[in-house]
Amino acid sequence: MSLRIVCLLALVLACGCRQSSDLKKISFTSADGLEVTADLYSTGNQSDPIILLFHQSASSRGEYRQIAPVLQRLGFNCLAVDLRWGKQDFWEKIPNETAQRFGSDKVVDNYEDTDEFRREEVWPRMMASVQDMEASLDWANHAGFKGKTLLWGSSFSAMLQFKLAAEHPARVDGMISFSPGEYNDSDTTMLHNWATQLSQPALVIAGSDTSEYIMTKAVNEALVNEKSMHHQVRKGKHGSSILLDSEENWTPVRQFLHQFKNYEAEDYLGFARAAEVWLDSNAVKDENKWYWSDALDEPDKVTTSYSDGVAGKVAWYLDLFKATNGQVYLDKAMLAGEYLMENLPQKTDSLKGKFWAFSPYGNVGGSGFALTELYKRTGKEQYKEAALSIVEMLEHFADNKQDTISWDLGNDVLGGLSGTGLFLLYTAEQLGSDKAKSMAVQAGETLITRAIKEGDRWSWKRGQNSKYVLPNFSHGPAGIGYFMASLYEATAEDRFLEAALNAVNYLNSIANKREGAYLVPYGFPDPGWRRAYDIGWAHGPAGVARLFIKLHQITGEVSWLERAEACYSGILKSNPLGKPSEGFGSDKFTIDQRFGLAGVAAFYQEMYGYTQDSKYLESAVETLDHILSKSVDQDGLSWPMERFGFMANAGKQTTFSGYFYGTTGFGSILLNQYNLMKGKPLGARFVDSPFH
Numbered sequence: 001m002s003l004r005i006v007c008l009l010a011l012v013l014a015c016g017c018r019q020s021s022d023l024k025k026i027s028f029t030s031a032d033g034l035e036v037t038a039d040l041y042s043t044g045n046q047s048d049p050i051i052l053l054f055h056q057s058a059s060s061r062g063e064y065r066q067i068a069p070v071l072q073r074l075g076f077n078c079l080a081v082d083l084r085w086g087k088q089d090f091w092e093k094i095p096n097e098t099a100q101r102f103g104s105d106k107v108v109d110n111y112e113d114t115d116e117f118r119r120e121e122v123w124p125r126m127m128a129s130v131q132d133m134e135a136s137l138d139w140a141n142h143a144g145f146k147g148k149t150l151l152w153g154s155s156f157s158a159m160l161q162f163k164l165a166a167e168h169p170a171r172v173d174g175m176i177s178f179s180p181g182e183y184n185d186s187d188t189t190m191l192h193n194w195a196t197q198l199s200q201p202a203l204v205i206a207g208s209d210t211s212e213y214i215m216t217k218a219v220n221e222a223l224v225n226e227k228s229m230h231h232q233v234r235k236g237k238h239g240s241s242i243l244l245d246s247e248e249n250w251t252p253v254r255q256f257l258h259q260f261k262n263y264e265a266e267d268y269l270g271f272a273r274a275a276e277v278w279l280d281s282n283a284v285k286d287e288n289k290w291y292w293s294d295a296l297d298e299p300d301k302v303t304t305s306y307s308d309g310v311a312g313k314v315a316w317y318l319d320l321f322k323a324t325n326g327q328v329y330l331d332k333a334m335l336a337g338e339y340l341m342e343n344l345p346q347k348t349d350s351l352k353g354k355f356w357a358f359s360p361y362g363n364v365g366g367s368g369f370a371l372t373e374l375y376k377r378t379g380k381e382q383y384k385e386a387a388l389s390i391v392e393m394l395e396h397f398a399d400n401k402q403d404t405i406s407w408d409l410g411n412d413v414l415g416g417l418s419g420t421g422l423f424l425l426y427t428a429e430q431l432g433s434d435k436a437k438s439m440a441v442q443a444g445e446t447l448i449t450r451a452i453k454e455g456d457r458w459s460w461k462r463g464q465n466s467k468y469v470l471p472n473f474s475h476g477p478a479g480i481g482y483f484m485a486s487l488y489e490a491t492a493e494d495r496f497l498e499a500a501l502n503a504v505n506y507l508n509s510i511a512n513k514r515e516g517a518y519l520v521p522y523g524f525p526d527p528g529w530r531r532a533y534d535i536g537w538a539h540g541p542a543g544v545a546r547l548f549i550k551l552h553q554i555t556g557e558v559s560w561l562e563r564a565e566a567c568y569s570g571i572l573k574s575n576p577l578g579k580p581s582e583g584f585g586s587d588k589f590t591i592d593q594r595f596g597l598a599g600v601a602a603f604y605q606e607m608y609g610y611t612q613d614s615k616y617l618e619s620a621v622e623t624l625d626h627i628l629s630k631s632v633d634q635d636g637l638s639w640p641m642e643r644f645g646f647m648a649n650a651g652k653q654t655t656f657s658g659y660f661y662g663t664t665g666f667g668s669i670l671l672n673q674y675n676l677m678k679g680k681p682l683g684a685r686f687v688d689s690p691f692h
Helices: 003-014 068-073 097-102 104-108 115-142 156-167 190-196 210-221 247-260 265-281 310-324 327-342 363-378 381-397 417-431 434-450 477-491 494-510 527-531 541-555 558-573 597-611 614-628 663-678
Strands: 024-029 035-041 050-054 077-081 149-154 174-178 202-206 229-232 284-286 289-291 452-454 457-459 640-642 653-655
Touching (some): 024 115, 035 068, 050 115, 068 077, 077 115, 097 115, 149 156, 156 174, 202 247, 229 247, 247 614, 265 310, 265 663, 289 327, 310 363, 327 381, 363 381, 363 417, 381 417, 434 494, 457 494, 477 541, 541 597, 558 614, 597 614, 597 663, 614 663
Parallel strands (some): 050 077, 050 149, 149 174, 174 202
Antiparallel strands (some): 024 035, 640 653
């Protein structure tokens, strides 16, 4: 076995996947009475999915002696079958016992003789192999395997598996097909016809040669299931043995397989720990402090922010410690905390006017949150003092000339008064700071004066100098209304509840509430934005629902919970994991926390924790499987992605380390899935969340 495959196995085991059992040779009978030999690789759990592994031409079940153990450790039962067309595999030299019984081993030796020989002797044996494939499907069912069933083909069997799957749509859940092609010269449309009948998702993989790409691309284009994938490797020629040529060739396989696996709680903890392995391997370990670059392609850019920088990592390590009681994670949180302590803003710094400067997601409020959580976990006074110094910093930079209090012209949660106010309310609650509470109240008063008031419908621009109203959570009335409701909860002053309800009135006036959904347009006045719906925390129902949950907590009125559930329905309406439905744009949804599916998964998790309704847990699992399919396991789990259009180097692929777009954020939802499934408390509640 190659060193790279050994390393892959080590990582899989580190991720908490199940241990394997030794293979077991079995046999069963084909439809015409032929005895078929196979190797069973069991996970020890018949509820796990099973993959039926079929070899390439002239080969044997030995083709999978190095491949099946990897799949087994990923949590898949495997059955490697000797089909009647074969002789011996080229890697382990395992004889094909089924072929010996059928007499195909002698025919293989004369395969290249003549076209007539292939037509009369070879192809009948190849086509008869479908009986052996069907018999393996029957055996898996009769043997009591209850998980999903996948077919895996290599070269000639990659072609025939399409026939089997098309004829048994209720018994086959998906396929992986290495180098399928129209190999029968007598019928060059046979595979195409089967492929067009296939309803299940399929992964089609081509070798590095151009001819392989052209051949397999034609197959992929005939597929109708939108979850199907096509991939060409950079190294490797043909069939399943491509996986033995390069570790990177496993990536699309793992990505595709995630959708079929029913992970247990410990699996999610394993994935979260693997994300931490990546963070550990990419940390700058400078004496008694740790820090990280925000992204791999900008190694010199280091921020203390919660969204992208070190503060988010502190909270992440504290959550890992809380879930596992592993002292090493608390130690790493404190090492990152030391970096924050050394880089706290000073009153001499030029912070005025910097977007996100005072946001809870930014460098000032983010540091304050992380240090407060460190104090709560360790009881060390230096962290409390440092966190309270952030309140002093905010007081120092407050501008009282035109507003009751403000720091800049921003109004929103992400970068303006609402976010700063939520941080101040958090600090007042957690550290007993009357000054923080007073400033939060002043921020609310300023927002009331800044509101665009149309009767009992109130809205706000993102900032006072902005041209746009972006009404969802991160930049608009949904988030500002949430802050107002939180102020009412903290002060019992009716003016703040009135402001929150007036924000809801505005949202109701523009929301799409058809078919039980609740969807707020992206923004105004751009005509295109009025018709566009998003789904995530920033601009979609995953964020808007927070306002309704907060109002449900305050009032106890079930109608608010029903509206949050309508937000969930709005997300489902979008077809979040596939091609977006009409009205949601043409591009597939991203996977990040800010705009994309990680934020949606977090919403599902939070709603399950709040309601115990299993539909939310099921949606979370489905979304997490999709997100895991996008991961890369090099030095631990990480998630490469393209930079967004508003970023420097837009469109360039990189790997982020932080909460919004990177490993910290993905690790947090994986860890919370473990917590939910184990009945443990979720991680630390951030300042803009009403949950737990």
